Amino acid sequence: MIRHLLSGADLDAATATRILDTAAEMATVAGREVKKLPALRGRTVVNLFYEDSTRTRISFEAAAKRLSADVINFSAKGSSVAKGESLKDTALTLQAMGADAVVVRHPASGAPHRLAEWVDGSVVNAGDGTHEHPTQALLDAYTMRSRLGRLAGLSVTVVGDVLHSRVARSNVLLLSTLGAKVTLVGPPTLIPVDWATRAAAANTSGGGAAQSPDITVCYDLDAVLPTSDVVMMLRVQRERMTDSYFPSAREYARRYGLDGQRMRRLPEHAIVMHPGPMNRGMEITPEVADSARSTIVEQVTNGVSVRMAVLYLLLGGNNA
Amino acid sequence: MTAYLIKGVSLLGAEPTDLLIRDGVVAETGADLAADGATVIDAAGLVALPGLVDLHTHLREPGREDAETVESGSRAAALGGYTAVCAMANTSPVADTAGVVEQVWRLGREAGLVDVQPIGAVTVGLAGERLAELGAMADSAARVRIFSDDGHCVADPRLMRRALEYVKAFDGVIAQHAEEPRLTEGAQMHEGAVSTRLGLTGWPAVAEEAIIARDVLLAEHVGSRLHVCHVSTAGSVEVLRQAKARGVRVTAEVTPHHLLLTDVRAETYDPVYKVNPPLRTDEDVTALRAALVDGVIDIVATDHAPHAVEDKECEWAYARPGMLGLETALSIALEVLGPRWDLIAERMSRTPARIAGLESHGLDPAPGVPANLTLVDPAARRVVEPGELASLSRNTPYAGMSLPGRVVATFLRGEPTVLDGKAVK
Structure with a gap:
């Protein structure tokens, strides 16, 4: 088993599948009256959050607690971080306290990689800057698999601000590894120029995307909906609008938002996902978010099971 | 003696x-x-080589004597084979007055390990708003001839034009840090496949190339000398090649690190590889090496940029950009060029001495x-x-x-x- 989970690229197909299978077992715990396993009793998991993210922190906290680990929440507010302590000094402090795992959320891309150099315990990336969010990709894959029965061969359309999205980066890596076909849709300003040009080169020459994941880029949402098994809507930060990535929220919603009319272009079995928190009326309408196709609430539930599986496997719970 | x-x-x-x-x-x-x-x-x-001359050194004094001093930087330079270094102006206070450049010049004389030739700021406080007293720095004991806002681009085209024109009066040269600031807001590394994967905001090659293209046209228009700092892209090489073919009075430098390293180094997120302009691709390295050999790029300059441990031992985005260079530059030139001694002397001693107007440097050993x-x-x-x-x-x-x-x-x-x-x- 890997020691850290920093990127979707850390997971090969066998490891990812093992995590998803373990998560399925963990999910049965949630249905019990006593939602607790003794697997990580006596182990310490630190939630080190440099960004506000109530939902991710709570999800990791619930996961660790259901495995009977001791959980320490270390948030940047009201801690030594606010006094200007460096990441390295914080890492050494956690090390001295004997953290077995550090779950880190940080606004700077790569901060978990730095942390992993300075602590002996396992580091789990809970979202770093505009880089990755691998447990989100795992819970998304888990959700797709449980709804649609498979991952290999699925057509997954990821819509929105791919450029700044750690969710998109991790999903592209993991889904490619697991054999799904990923199509990225959004205004060209919000698709990384390298992916856009490589995808274009692959379209014209039938190759050329050797170094990057096997992805397709499309700027027309309506064109790809009829062949999508999964549509994953990304959150669009309203501040992107003031930075001229697109002219207005209304134009964005018109071209790239998912409303009821668009949703009806999807195949019968297709599902709609969103990592949350949603901007209702921007990238997704309430009609879609609250529809039977929507897996948004399920994703939250599955998040706990997947994070239980990750902590359990990283901390060697299966060998205990 | x-x-x-x-x-x-x-x-x-x-x-x-x-x-x-x-x-x-x-x-x-x-x-x-x-x-x-x-x-x-x-x-x-x-x-034996003529003593090396570095047109681009950050000595950090005054202001950050914890990272480097004129004396420690001079020692590093001497150990690297240098006999003269040009000290960049982005100190604290900025070297934008005769007083500061004379202080740096005097500290260099006192250290006595290399000739320290101060570079003066183009604009007051490197703010890019109004010209510093370029003439006063030129007339000072430091006899400043190179002016640069290095670390910042003189982005305003009208101000750049004025600076290019103004220094003609004392045969000065503007050394431009070519970086269109609007295209590099928040930029962390070269924009390309690696930045996309790492989720680090990209610094596109065009941000450098657009400024160089503009500046060679300005220099051509007003008949002034222009020097381009740390050229880092294949596209910049082509812009310079065309300008030189037209007879524009432009010279250009490349750093040792841009001749040797590429953006894949960022994969560790270790900010020791963070530098501005950023490490580029294999294709750029190949073009820079060829341009250094054929003379489109005139010189190797180190951009020696010392930083304290705490400014590098942190998250990538929070780290300061820059790398040490003085003590390794000649080795890297040898690695890249091989033992072509005349070429090394030309690119690391004679030509930089000529650009800087250092008449007692850059001369082959002879009676x-x-x-x-x-x-x-x-x-x-x-x-x-x-x-x-x-x-x-x-x-x-x-x-x-x-x-x-x-x-x-x-x-x-x-x-x-x-x-x-x-x-x-």
Whole structure:
């Protein structure tokens, strides 16, 4: 088993599948009256959050607690971080306290990689800057698999601000590894120029995307909906609008938002996902978010099971 | 003043000869020289080069004496084979007045390890808003001829035009840090496949190329000299090639790190590889090497940029950009160019001395010439060990790498600053 989970690229197909299978077992715990396993009793998991993210922190906290680990929440507010302590000094402090795992959320891309150099315990990336969010990709894959029965061969359309999205980066890596076909849709300003040009080169020459994941880029949402098994809507930060990535929220919603009319272009079995928190009326309408196709609430539930599986496997719970 | 008799040295790769240094100049060259009272240096197997000249050094004093001082940076330079360095203006306070440039110049004289030639800021406080007193710096004891806001681009085209024109009065040159600031807001590394994967905001090549294209046109229009700092992209090379073919008075530098390293180094997120302009791609490295050989790029300049440990031992986005360079530049030139001594002398000594107007530097060792020279052992290899560097900082990107060549001795006006590979003071 890997020691850290920093990127979707850390997971090969066998490891990812093992995590998803373990998560399925963990999910049965949630249905019990006593939602607790003794697997990580006596182990310490630190939630080190440099960004506000109530939902991710709570999800990791619930996961660790259901495995009977001791959980320490270390948030940047009201801690030594606010006094200007460096990441390295914080890492050494956690090390001295004997953290077995550090779950880190940080606004700077790569901060978990730095942390992993300075602590002996396992580091789990809970979202770093505009880089990755691998447990989100795992819970998304888990959700797709449980709804649609498979991952290999699925057509997954990821819509929105791919450029700044750690969710998109991790999903592209993991889904490619697991054999799904990923199509990225959004205004060209919000698709990384390298992916856009490589995808274009692959379209014209039938190759050329050797170094990057096997992805397709499309700027027309309506064109790809009829062949999508999964549509994953990304959150669009309203501040992107003031930075001229697109002219207005209304134009964005018109071209790239998912409303009821668009949703009806999807195949019968297709599902709609969103990592949350949603901007209702921007990238997704309430009609879609609250529809039977929507897996948004399920994703939250599955998040706990997947994070239980990750902590359990990283901390060697299966060998205990 | 001690005389030095250097026995059996190869002048720029030629057949071994003896070389007598007396009274600050090269007194004589030839076979089997003898000189009473001279200190004899056995230089069998060593190559003599004109002392290297760095057009782009950050000495950090005044302001960040914890990262480097004029003295420690001078020592690093001498150990790297340099006899003159041009000190960039982005100190604190900024070198934008005669007072600050004279202070740096005086500190350089006191250290006495290399000639420290201050560069003056183009604009007050590097703010890019109004011209600093360029004439006062030119007329000062420091005799400033190069002006640069390095670290910042003189982005305003009208201000750049005025600066280019104004310094013609004293044969000055504007050294531009070519970076269109609106295209690099928040930029962390080269924009491409690696930045996309790492989720680090991209610094597109076009942000450099657009400014160089604009500036060569401005320099052409007003008939001024332009120098382009740290050229880093293949596209910039093409813009420069065309400008030079038209006769524009433009010179350009490339750093050792842009000749050797690429953006894949960022994969570790270790900010020791964070630098501005950023490390680029293999394709850019290839183009830069070719341009250095064919002369579209005139010189190698280190952009030696010391940083304190706490400014590098942190998250990538929060780290300061910059790398040490003085003590490794010659080795990297050897690695990249091979033992082409005349080319190395041209790119690292003669041409930078000419651009900077340093008349006693950049001269091949010959009778009557100021004895500013360095002796290199081309057969030696060394593994770069950050803790052994003379710089006060440790941010070398070459730690653990094995590089060719070793500076054995350096002479500044006939006095050794380095002997047996060690600084004499």
